[in-house]
Amino acid sequence: xxxxLGHRLLAAVAVVLGVVALTFVLLHSAPGxxxxxxxxxxxxxxxxxxQRQVLxxxxxxxxxxxxxxxxxxxxxxxxSIAKGRPVRVLLGAAWPATARxxxxxxxxxxxxxxxxxxxxxxxxxxxxxxxxxxATVTLFALPGYWLALMLVLVFTYWARVxxxxxxxxxxxxxxxxxxxxxxxxxxxxxxxxxxTLIGIGGAARFVRGAMLETLSQPFITTARAKGLTARQVxxxxxxxxxxxxxxxxxxxxxxxxxxxxxxxxAVFAWPGVGRVLVEAVQARDYPVVMAATAVSAVLVxxxxxxxxxxxxxxDPRVRSAxx
Amino acid sequence: MTRLLRDRRGAFGAFVLLVxxxxxxxxxxxxxxNPAAQRDIVATRFVPPLSSDVRGEFHAxxxxxxxxxxxxRLVYGARVSLGVGAVAVLVSLILGVLIGAxxxxxRGPLAVTLLGITDFALAVPRVVLLLLLAALWQPSTVLVVAxxxxxxxxxxxxxxxxxxxALAARPFVEGARAIGAHRLRLxxxxxxxxxxxxxxxxxxxxxxxAITLEAGLSYFxxxxxxxxxxxxxxxxxxxxxxxxxxxxxxxxxxxxxxxVVACTLLxxxxxxxxxxxxxxx
Numbered sequence: 001x002x003x004x005l006g007h008r009l010l011a012a013v014a015v016v017l018g019v020v021a022l023t024f025v026l027l028h029s030a031p032g033x034x035x036x037x038x039x040x041x042x043x044x045x046x047x048x049x050x051q052r053q054v055l056x057x058x059x060x061x062x063x064x065x066x067x068x069x070x071x072x073x074x075x076x077x078x079x080s081i082a083k084g085r086p087v088r089v090l091l092g093a094a095w096p097a098t099a100r101x102x103x104x105x106x107x108x109x110x111x112x113x114x115x116x117x118x119x120x121x122x123x124x125x126x127x128x129x130x131x132x133x134x135a136t137v138t139l140f141a142l143p144g145y146w147l148a149l150m151l152v153l154v155f156t157y158w159a160r161v162x163x164x165x166x167x168x169x170x171x172x173x174x175x176x177x178x179x180x181x182x183x184x185x186x187x188x189x190x191x192x193x194x195x196t197l198i199g200i201g202g203a204a205r206f207v208r209g210a211m212l213e214t215l216s217q218p219f220i221t222t223a224r225a226k227g228l229t230a231r232q233v234x235x236x237x238x239x240x241x242x243x244x245x246x247x248x249x250x251x252x253x254x255x256x257x258x259x260x261x262x263x264x265x266a267v268f269a270w271p272g273v274g275r276v277l278v279e280a281v282q283a284r285d286y287p288v289v290m291a292a293t294a295v296s297a298v299l300v301x302x303x304x305x306x307x308x309x310x311x312x313x314x315d316p317r318v319r320s321a322x323x
Numbered sequence: 324m325t326r327l328l329r330d331r332r333g334a335f336g337a338f339v340l341l342v343x344x345x346x347x348x349x350x351x352x353x354x355x356x357n358p359a360a361q362r363d364i365v366a367t368r369f370v371p372p373l374s375s376d377v378r379g380e381f382h383a384x385x386x387x388x389x390x391x392x393x394x395x396r397l398v399y400g401a402r403v404s405l406g407v408g409a410v411a412v413l414v415s416l417i418l419g420v421l422i423g424a425x426x427x428x429x430r431g432p433l434a435v436t437l438l439g440i441t442d443f444a445l446a447v448p449r450v451v452l453l454l455l456l457a458a459l460w461q462p463s464t465v466l467v468v469a470x471x472x473x474x475x476x477x478x479x480x481x482x483x484x485x486x487x488x489a490l491a492a493r494p495f496v497e498g499a500r501a502i503g504a505h506r507l508r509l510x511x512x513x514x515x516x517x518x519x520x521x522x523x524x525x526x527x528x529x530x531x532x533a534i535t536l537e538a539g540l541s542y543f544x545x546x547x548x549x550x551x552x553x554x555x556x557x558x559x560x561x562x563x564x565x566x567x568x569x570x571x572x573x574x575x576x577x578x579x580x581x582x583v584v585a586c587t588l589l590x591x592x593x594x595x596x597x598x599x600x601x602x603x604x
Contacts, residue, residue, distance in 0.1 A: 022452075137587050138580065141580050141584045143535045256449075259449055263542070277454070278454065301446060
């Protein structure tokens with residue numbers, strides 16, 4: 001188990017390094033010279049060369065990359081070109097918002113998805129199953145940014161009950177405990193609903209498939225033959241066994257969820273990593289893009305790793321196969 | 324094929340896709356012309372659906388803020404969105420089948436390298452990569468297709484790899500090898516045709532996914548560029564006029580959801596029909 005974990009950790013580090021290296025190469029091979037942009041059209045070749053030397057851009061790419069990694073590891077993530085603030089401060093302020101949004105929607109969509117998928121599998125081929133299938137396929141097909149717009153239209157413009165932008169109201173700092181919390185929940189409602197609704201579609205579809213697969217196995221027949229009630233068969237025998245692939249999917253769906261969050265954050269002006277990334281990409285803010293990519297890669301890889309460990313903990317077969 | 328159409332999901336998916344494709348194909352016949360046509364902007368903008376503008380021209384889905392007919396743009400946008408989705412999936416299918424087949428058929432360091440690249444590419448956050456590529460180069464339709472194709476091949480490669488490896492050990496392949504078939508012939512005419520079933524399913528699901536992602540990129544202004552209509556940039560242009568004219572964003576979104584649902588259902592039905600273990604007597 002430990003050896004396997006070590007191996008997985010090593011692979012995870014390699015993936016993060018690879019993503020960062022890829023971003024680095026892409027940034028530097030894209031058309032457009034940041035130094036020329038900085039100094040303007042009237043700069044002489046000598047001035048350009050001097051500025052390049054100051055920024056270290058005249059050195060070979062591998063050397064530049066190595067020094068970036070070294071500085072990143074030491075905690076010096078550079079300064080945002082567009083905003084003039086240290087990148088670490090920018091991202092440090094952004095990541096809790098993303099973690100809160102993605103984490104909550106992950107938990108909610110899988111809890112609801114598990115329930116819906118289990119109900120569907122238990123009543124396979126009934127009207128309930130068909131109706132829920134239509135619903136989950138539609139949810140699964142919804143583009144996040146469009147669903148977000150429609151929710152804003154209904155709940156903000158027509159019903160006027162929920163705020164559409166940001167993570168807190170202008171007056172949130174002056175509110176007392178209960179009112180402050182309510183303000184936060186109201187701001188969280190629409191982005192969370194968008195991400196969760198879409199997540200339910202994928203989760204429920206997968207759980208239904210995994211459950212049907214489990215229900216066709218001999219031990220379920222045995223359980224039924226023993227005279228257990230349907231509730232016991234589904235809840236204690238089938239659901240537990242269908243859980244392993246679901247947990248693996250949970251880890252694998254983390255990148256997709258994060259990707260979805262990038263769009264959702266942009267629509268709702270949610271102050272998270274996704275919005276920082278989109279703004280930085282549009283402004284060609286190289287230090288921010290590099291750091292934000294590195295942070296999102298770490299988040300995604302860590303999620304996958306966690307799901308692997310969780311799957312091993314849930315399923316003794318995976319545990320012993322690894323030992 | 325008959326079995327596919329007897330499946331309600333398959334019939335629905337095929338029907339929707341067929342209708343949308345026919346609409347896209349015969350766009351000039353179904354609309355009043357140029358999707359970018361602007362008439363008198365002040366007089367004809369924000370005409371609500373199912374009503375006529377001052378000149379008596381009927382707009383089934385209303386007009387946008389430039390007085391352009393939303394239905395016309397929707398139908399012409401289908402050409403762009405479906406085209407981008409289909410070509411992008413084709414690119415990723417070719418790449419995926421090639422890489423998966425090579426990795427599955429030739430063992431050794433080459434296979435390990437290819438599988439390593441595949442696993443790595445799977446772990447890369449796709450949207451981050453898409454944003455980067457689209458933002459750093461001049462946005463264009465060709466770039467969108469290339470980027471979507473280059474970031475979508477990994478699951479196909481994994482599927483094909485698994486199938487090819489399993490098939491290579493089967494007796495009929497051994498038989499072909501025994502009568503002296505060349506390795507490429509083994510792969511090309513014996514193994515690959517049998518390995519393509521999951522690829523067809525992945526393709527059906529992939530088209531829906533690619534159309535959604537194209538729309539997402541266009542939404543940020545990084546995809547298909549206006550005035551060429553694509554469903555994504557139509558949604559984006561509707562975002563700014565959400566209060567005045569909600570139909571501008573709603574119409575392409577509904578079309579998008581319908582097509583993606585059709586792709587998903589068709590993919591599900593295909594998987595069941597093509598899977599021999601589910602063919603009941």
